[in-house]
Amino acid sequence: MKIGVLHPGEMGVSVCAALAASGHEVLWCHDGRSPETHNRAQPYAATETIRELCEKADGIVSVCPPHAAKSQAQAVAQTGFDRVYVDANAISPNSAEEIAQVIGAKFVDGGIVGPPAHTHGSTRLYLSGARSEEVAGWFSKGYLAVRPIPGVGIDGDGRQSGTELADTRASALKMAYAAYTKGSGALLLAVNALAEAASVREELEKEWEISQKGLVNRSRVVAKGTSRKAWRFVGEMEEIAATFEHFGLTGAFHEGAADVYERMMALKNQPPSELEAVLERLLAVKST
Amino acid sequence: MKIGVLHPGEMGVSVCAALAASGHEVLWCHDGRSPETHNRAQPYAATETIRELCEKADGIVSVCPPHAAKSQAQAVAQTGFDRVYVDANAISPNSAEEIAQVIGAKFVDGGIVGPPAHTHGSTRLYLSGARSEEVAGWFSKGYLAVRPIPGVGIDGDGRQSGTELADTRASALKMAYAAYTKGSGALLLAVNALAEAASVREELEKEWEISQKGLVNRSRVVAKGTSRKAWRFVGEMEEIAATFEHFGLTGAFHEGAADVYERMMALKNQPPSELEAVLERLLAVKST
Numbered sequence: 001m002k003i004g005v006l007h008p009g010e011m012g013v014s015v016c017a018a019l020a021a022s023g024h025e026v027l028w029c030h031d032g033r034s035p036e037t038h039n040r041a042q043p044y045a046a047t048e049t050i051r052e053l054c055e056k057a058d059g060i061v062s063v064c065p066p067h068a069a070k071s072q073a074q075a076v077a078q079t080g081f082d083r084v085y086v087d088a089n090a091i092s093p094n095s096a097e098e099i100a101q102v103i104g105a106k107f108v109d110g111g112i113v114g115p116p117a118h119t120h121g122s123t124r125l126y127l128s129g130a131r132s133e134e135v136a137g138w139f140s141k142g143y144l145a146v147r148p149i150p151g152v153g154i155d156g157d158g159r160q161s162g163t164e165l166a167d168t169r170a171s172a173l174k175m176a177y178a179a180y181t182k183g184s185g186a187l188l189l190a191v192n193a194l195a196e197a198a199s200v201r202e203e204l205e206k207e208w209e210i211s212q213k214g215l216v217n218r219s220r221v222v223a224k225g226t227s228r229k230a231w232r233f234v235g236e237m238e239e240i241a242a243t244f245e246h247f248g249l250t251g252a253f254h255e256g257a258a259d260v261y262e263r264m265m266a267l268k269n270q271p272p273s274e275l276e277a278v279l280e281r282l283l284a285v286k287s288t
Numbered sequence: 289m290k291i292g293v294l295h296p297g298e299m300g301v302s303v304c305a306a307l308a309a310s311g312h313e314v315l316w317c318h319d320g321r322s323p324e325t326h327n328r329a330q331p332y333a334a335t336e337t338i339r340e341l342c343e344k345a346d347g348i349v350s351v352c353p354p355h356a357a358k359s360q361a362q363a364v365a366q367t368g369f370d371r372v373y374v375d376a377n378a379i380s381p382n383s384a385e386e387i388a389q390v391i392g393a394k395f396v397d398g399g400i401v402g403p404p405a406h407t408h409g410s411t412r413l414y415l416s417g418a419r420s421e422e423v424a425g426w427f428s429k430g431y432l433a434v435r436p437i438p439g440v441g442i443d444g445d446g447r448q449s450g451t452e453l454a455d456t457r458a459s460a461l462k463m464a465y466a467a468y469t470k471g472s473g474a475l476l477l478a479v480n481a482l483a484e485a486a487s488v489r490e491e492l493e494k495e496w497e498i499s500q501k502g503l504v505n506r507s508r509v510v511a512k513g514t515s516r517k518a519w520r521f522v523g524e525m526e527e528i529a530a531t532f533e534h535f536g537l538t539g540a541f542h543e544g545a546a547d548v549y550e551r552m553m554a555l556k557n558q559p560p561s562e563l564e565a566v567l568e569r570l571l572a573v574k575s576t
Contacts, residue, residue: 093486113495124495149491172486177495180479180503184472187541190532191468197535198381198460203437207401207412207465215468244478247485249570250547253475256540283536 002027003138004057006050006072008041012063014116014123015088016044018142019061029053054079059138061086063112066095066235073099086110086135088125090236092175092243093168100166107166108135111174117143128170149173175243179254182233183240185222186257192219192275193282220275227273230264237261290315291426292345294338294360296329300351302404302411303376304332306430307349317341342367347426349374351400354383354523361387374398374423376413378524380463380531381456388454395454396423399462405432416458437461463531467542470521471528473510474545480507480563481570508563515561518552525549 004027005016016026026044029052033041047053054060054076062072062085069089076085085103087096088110100107108131114123124145127135132148139146149169195201208215226233237258241251263285267273273281292315293304304314314332317340321329335341342348342364350360350373357377364373373391375384376398388395396419402411412433415423420436427434437457483489496503514521525546529539551573555561561569 114499121498124498126491147491149488169486169488169491173483173488173491173495176479176483176486176488176492179482180476181500183475183479187471187475188468190537190541191464191471193537194467194532194535195461195464197537198457198464198531200437200457200461200464203414203435203457203461204464207461210409210412211402212469243486244482247482247571249478249481249485250544252540252544252547253478254544256538256542256544259538259540 001025001058001138002056004028004047004053004060005044006053006060006062006076007033007064008037008044009063010040010116011112012061013040014118015061015063015125015144016041018117018139018144020044021142022138022140024138027053027057050075051079054081057081057083059084059086059135061088061110063088065089065232066091066239069095070099070102073102077102077104082106084108084131084135086127087171088112089171090174090178090239091171092239092246093172094242094246095239096168096171097166100168106131108132109166109168109170110135111170111172111177113174113177119143121145126170126173128167130167132170172243175240178236179240179244182226182236182261183253183257185226186233186237186260187253188215188219188222189226189275189278189282190256190260193279196279197283223275223278224272226261227264227267227278228270230261231268233261234258234265289313289346289426290344292316292335292341292348293332294341294348294350294364295321295352296325296332297351297353298328298404299400300349301328302406303349303351303413303432304329306405306427306432308332309430310426310428312426315341315345338363339367342369345369345371347372347374347423349376349398351376353377353520354379354527357383358387358390361390365390365392370394372396372419372423374415375459376400377459378462378466378527379459380527380534381460382530382534383527384456384459385454388456394419396420397454397456397458398423399458399460399465401462401465405430407431409433414458414461416455418455420458460531463528466524467528467532470514470524470549471541471545473514474521474525474548475541476503476507476510477514477566477570478544478548481567484567485571511563511566512560514549515552515555515566516558518549519556521549522546522553 002025003019028041030046084106086108096109109128111126117123126147128149136146195204205216237254241254245251290313291307316329318334372394374396384397396417399414405411414435416437424434483492493504525542529542533539
C-alpha cells in the first residue's frame with residue numbers, strides 16, 4: 001500500500017519507519033515543512049502538495065501538534081480524499097469528533113503513548129473505531145506496537161458510539177495517560193519554583209530525601225526532558241483540560257500545567273535545560 | 289513548662305505526647321471539642337476555657353484545620369496572651385503573616401510534614417522566626433522531630449523578613465511539600481475518574497502496567513488513604529493555591545485539587561473507600 005504520513009516530525013518519522021518496515025510505500029508532503037523535517041523524511045517519497053499526496057495514498061496517518069490537527073484534516077478533506085484517515089494526535093475526544101465530522105466515514109481515532117518508536121516495546125499506537133483492525137494490519141512489522149481498543153465506547157452523555165458519533169476512546173486514553181505524566185511533571189516543576197521563590201528549596205529537597213525519595217532526581221529529569229518540548233505541550237494540556245470538562249470533571253489541573261509549559265516556551269531551541277534554568281523561566285514569566 | 293495545645297486532634301495529640309515526653313505539663317481546652325478529642329486528650333490537663341488555658345500556659349502550639357487557624361489565634365490574642373505562640377498549621381505564608389499580626393512579637397511559624405508522630409522518624413515540625421530555637425528546646429524527647437529553618441527569609445516582593453514581616457518559611461515549606469503530595473494524589477484520582485467516564489480505565493491500567501509501573505497500585509492506596517481525610521484537605525488546597533498566586537505562579541493545579549477533595553466530602557465518616565467508590569463520588573458530584 002501507499003500510506004501518507006502528515007507530518008514526519010520526531011514522532012511521525014518513527015511512524016514512517018514502522019510503515020516502511022511493514023512493506024508499504026510511505027509518502028510525505030514537503031510543502032511548508034522545516035529543513036529538519038526534510039532531513040528526517042529523506043528516505044521516503046515526497047509529494048509537492050497535499051492534493052498530490054491524497055491522490056496517491058491508500059491511507060493517511062496524521063501526526064502533528066494538537067493545534068494543527070483540525071486544519072490538517074480540513075486540508076485533506078478538501079481534496080475529496082475518501083480512504084482511511086487515522087488521526088493519531090494528542091487531542092480531546094471532542095476535537096477527534098470534530099475531525100471525524102470533517103473526514104467522514106473512514107475516520108479512525110488514534111493516540112500514541114511513549115516516545116518516538118526507535119526500539120521494541122517503547123511505544124504504542126492505540127486505535128478506536130470500526131476500522132481499527134484494518135489500520136492495525138498496516139503495521140505488521142517495525143517498532144511501533146498497535147493496539148485496537150475492542151468493543152463500543154460510551155460517551156459522556158451515555159450515548160453509544162457507532163451510531164452518529166465516532167468512537168474516540170483512543171484519544172480519551174491518550175488524554176488520560178498524558179494527564180498524569182505531563183500534568184504531574186508540570187506540577188513538580190511548579191512546586192520547585194514555589195520553593196525557590198519562598199527561599200525554602202534546600203529545605204524541601206532535604207525533606208524529600210527523607211520522605212519522598214526520588215522527587216529531587218525526578219525534578220532534574222523532568223526539567224531536562226521537557227524544556228525543549230514544553231512549547232508543544234501547551235496545546236496538549238488545553239486539550240486535556242477540555243476533556244476533563246467534557247466529562248464533568250475539573251479542567252483546572254491542566255490549565256495550571258498549560259501555564260507552566262507556556263512559561264518555558266523560550267527554552268524550545270536551547271540545549272536541554274538544568275532545573276535551575278527552568279525555575280528561572282517559571283519565575284520570570286507572569287501568567288497570561 | 290506548661291504548654292497549651294489547640295487542639296488535640298489526631299496530629300495535635302501526637303504533639304501533646306512529644307511535649308509530655310519532654311517533661312512539660314500539657315494543657316488543652318475542652319470547650320467545644322468532640323467526644324473523640326476528649327477521649328484522645330484524656331491523659332492531659334483540661335481547662336474549661338481558652339482564657340483559663342492562656343492564663344496558665346507558658347507557650348501555645350496551634351494545630352487545627354487550616355480554616356480555623358486565624359480565628360484560633362484571635363481567640364488567644366483576645367485574652368492578652370503574651371508568651372510564645374506557635375502556629376503549626378497548613379496555611380499559606382500570607383495567612384501566617386496575618387496570624388503574626390494578630391499575635392504580635394512572640395509568634396513562631398511552624399509546619400508539620402508527615403503523619404501524626406507515633407514512631408521515630410515519621411514526622412517533622414519545621415519552625416521559622418527569631419524564637420524557633422527556643423521552641424525547638426521544648427521538644428527534647430518524643431517522636432516529633434523539630435527543625436528550625438536557619439537564617440532570614442526573603443518574601444515574594446524581595447523584602448527581608450525580620451523587619452516588620454514575620455519569617456513564614458515554615459509555612460511556605462509545608463505548602464510546597466503538600467502541593468506535590470496531595471496535589472499529585474488528587475490528580476491521580478481525577479485521571480482515574482476521567483478514564484472511567486470515557487470507558488478506557490481498563491486500557492489505562494494496562495498501559496500503566498507497561499510504562500508507569502506503580503500508578504495502578506498508587507491509585508488504590510491514595511483512594512483508601514485520603515477518602516476519610518479529603519474534607520480537611522479542601523482548605524489546605526486553597527491555602528496552597530493562594531501561596532502559588534502570592535509568588536506569581538499559577539494557583540490552578542490546587543484549585544483543581546480542592547475540587548477533587550471537595551467531591552469526596554461525603555466519605556468523611558465512612559470506612560476507608562476503595563478506588564471504585566471514590567471514582568463514583570468524583571463522577572456523581574459536579575463542580576461548585
